[in-house]
Amino acid sequence: MALSNGSAANVASRLQKELMDIMTHPTPGITAFPSSENLTTWTATIDGPTGTPYESLVFKLNFEFPSTYPYSPPNVTFKTPIYHPNVDFSGRICLDILKDKWSAVYNIGTVLLSLQSLLGEPNNSSPLNGQAAELWDKDMDEYKRLVLARHKTPEELDADAA
Amino acid sequence: MAADSAYVLPDDELAQLQKLSGDYQPEITGPLVGERQSSAAITAEYANADPVYRTKTAALPDKYAYFRTCRGDGQCGWRAIAFTYYEALLREANVAKFDTEEARLMSMANLFNMAGLPTEMIMDFAEDVFGLMQKLAQTLRNGEGNADDVLLQTFNDEAESMSIITFFKFLASAWIQTHPNDFAGFVHGDLKSYCGNNIEPTASEIDYVAVAALAAALIKPTGFGLEIMYLDRSAGEEANVTPFVQTTEQSGLWQPTIRLLYRPGHYDILYKAEDFPVPVQPVPEQAPLHVALANPYNDTFIAAPSNVDLMAMMPGLYSTGLGQRWPSVSYDFDATPAPQPMQSYPPAPEAIAPVTSSHQEFVPVHASPAVQHAPANHHSIQLEAPPINLTMQQPASTTLERAALSLERPGPFRPSMYELEHMHALPLQTSIMKNSHYNTAHFLNPDFQPEAWSPEHGSGSKGKHRSTS
Numbered sequence A: 001m002a003l004s005n006g007s008a009a010n011v012a013s014r015l016q017k018e019l020m021d022i023m024t025h026p027t028p029g030i031t032a033f034p035s036s037e038n039l040t041t042w043t044a045t046i047d048g049p050t051g052t053p054y055e056s057l058v059f060k061l062n063f064e065f066p067s068t069y070p071y072s073p074p075n076v077t078f079k080t081p082i083y084h085p086n087v088d089f090s091g092r093i094c095l096d097i098l099k100d101k102w103s104a105v106y107n108i109g110t111v112l113l114s115l116q117s118l119l120g121e122p123n124n125s126s127p128l129n130g131q132a133a134e135l136w137d138k139d140m141d142e143y144k145r146l147v148l149a150r151h152k153t154p155e156e157l158d159a160d161a162a
Numbered sequence B: 001m002a003a004d005s006a007y008v009l010p011d012d013e014l015a016q017l018q019k020l021s022g023d024y025q026p027e028i029t030g031p032l033v034g035e036r037q038s039s040a041a042i043t044a045e046y047a048n049a050d051p052v053y054r055t056k057t058a059a060l061p062d063k064y065a066y067f068r069t070c071r072g073d074g075q076c077g078w079r080a081i082a083f084t085y086y087e088a089l090l091r092e093a094n095v096a097k098f099d100t101e102e103a104r105l106m107s108m109a110n111l112f113n114m115a116g117l118p119t120e121m122i123m124d125f126a127e128d129v130f131g132l133m134q135k136l137a138q139t140l141r142n143g144e145g146n147a148d149d150v151l152l153q154t155f156n157d158e159a160e161s162m163s164i165i166t167f168f169k170f171l172a173s174a175w176i177q178t179h180p181n182d183f184a185g186f187v188h189g190d191l192k193s194y195c196g197n198n199i200e201p202t203a204s205e206i207d208y209v210a211v212a213a214l215a216a217a218l219i220k221p222t223g224f225g226l227e228i229m230y231l232d233r234s235a236g237e238e239a240n241v242t243p244f245v246q247t248t249e250q251s252g253l254w255q256p257t258i259r260l261l262y263r264p265g266h267y268d269i270l271y272k273a274e275d276f277p278v279p280v281q282p283v284p285e286q287a288p289l290h291v292a293l294a295n296p297y298n299d300t301f302i303a304a305p306s307n308v309d310l311m312a313m314m315p316g317l318y319s320t321g322l323g324q325r326w327p328s329v330s331y332d333f334d335a336t337p338a339p340q341p342m343q344s345y346p347p348a349p350e351a352i353a354p355v356t357s358s359h360q361e362f363v364p365v366h367a368s369p370a371v372q373h374a375p376a377n378h379h380s381i382q383l384e385a386p387p388i389n390l391t392m393q394q395p396a397s398t399t400l401e402r403a404a405l406s407l408e409r410p411g412p413f414r415p416s417m418y419e420l421e422h423m424h425a426l427p428l429q430t431s432i433m434k435n436s437h438y439n440t441a442h443f444l445n446p447d448f449q450p451e452a453w454s455p456e457h458g459s460g461s462k463g464k465h466r467s468t469s
Helices: A007-024 A108-120 A130-138 A140-150 A154-161 B002-007 B011-023 B040-045 B051-063 B076-092 B095-106 B109-114 B119-141 B147-155 B158-178 B180-186 B191-198 B208-222 B284-292 B305-313 B325-333 B340-344 B355-372 B375-384 B387-391 B396-406 B421-425
Strands: A030-034 A041-047 A058-064 A075-078 B066-068 B225-230 B240-245 B257-263 B266-271
Touching: A007 A030, A007 A108, A030 A108, A041 A108, A058 A108, A058 A154, A130 A140, B040 B051, B076 B095, B076 B119, B076 B147, B076 B158, B076 B208, B076 B257, B076 B266, B095 B119, B095 B208, B109 B119, B109 B158, B119 B147, B119 B158, B147 B158, B158 B180, B158 B191, B158 B208, B180 B191, B180 B208, B191 B208, B208 B225, B208 B240
Parallel strands: B225 B257
Antiparallel strands: A030 A041, A041 A058, A058 A075, B066 B266, B225 B240, B257 B266
């Protein structure tokens, strides 16, 4: 779908609105802020949900918004290395609402909340990381060990990038 | 074993494949909503299709004189209903109704709340729904007479069009979820997840359940009618018509009926000739009246009923884009006898005549677009036509070209000895796909490319250019 003239302005005004919402009504456990001037790239974080192998870990994500947003989903990737059945080793995510089940009323906040719940409830029937899907059901201790082995704190990430 | 080998594919490669498949979009062309045109175009489109389609489409123009295309981008059903809803408001031409409709749809916020949907987000999209209503009502109030153009232009702006469609998707979803007794029997699983998976996603095409929901939530309360004609290969002489909503008279006022054409996977819009009551034989003196009509270009289609069918039988002479109607309009108004040979032209293909005589009759067909542009005709157009349409007039060369291209198809015309050699090598269009105007091998396609058949390619190599909606 290619939106005609004026769509860039539509995307910008919609993202501006989302930014306002996020700043005036912050949700505990998630953050998001534009990382480019034209608002089409954002950096976000989610806290690992309590009671899951990801508890007390913080994950950094990257959002890229197409010119057809919100009629097409943003491209969302994990910047923090994560061991999870539905995320591959490049950080790409398999989640239906980021693909064919995307709806124009979803926004950055709902996507982040969905990703947070995906951490605690992986969809093991269509894994990108088959080993993780198997271990989730069979050997949770080993699963946790691999989660921690792969994880990097935001500070470590920044140090790597520098 | 297959699963195992899939397992060892590197993640990168898998992701790449996933991306390719996720990003794949079939080629889609044409305006989001097209100009109203003679439905004989549909008959011509199926001229080489299987007999069931041929029979059904041959009977179509008698009942439904006009149709309008919607782009097959997955939204066509939603777009068709949304567009015709506004168009019905325009056809009723009751300015006050725009206000009542806005108030009524505004109150649907309650429905969204009841269904547990994100009302605030949805009402953002409603702003475009109401914006168009206000714009159309204002145009009617000012008597500018170009409300139809405003509507068509708005629906051809993809962002506005999508915004309106999004609101109607959620209206359908909320209606279904708040009327479980009406819908639970038609849906697998619970209504909430059904709507979340099949109605609300941007990529969801309209389904029967959603049509029924919009019929009840959007159309019925307005008093408009809604009927859908199903054109498929089921047995029968004519396409089946399902009336979803009957018109209900409101304070004695006539109510328009919305008519859609459904072909498996795709919706377009249909009209009956009487949907557009206009003077039968307009003369220049009546011109000011036409301009004041809500549908300024309607009279162009029906101006000379004795000619209309013949005109429409000619592939390539019906409109294929914005504003292309005017050349043939001027034809209808032509005071000179030049086009007369057309009337003696037999419309039925069975009447085979010697090639030489057919070619002689053919000449006027080629020449007619040029004739239309004779200075005298231009003069008469300028007297009658609203200025906006004049600016959209197509160059004569385009019309000529299309008329010429269309000769390649076996239509209602006999072969001409002037046909070029290579035209005989063109393949018969045997599959349904090839008869779609989304196929570049179809003469209605803006990127028309005659397809040369060769044994290596076999048939169906173009089959991927399918309508996906």
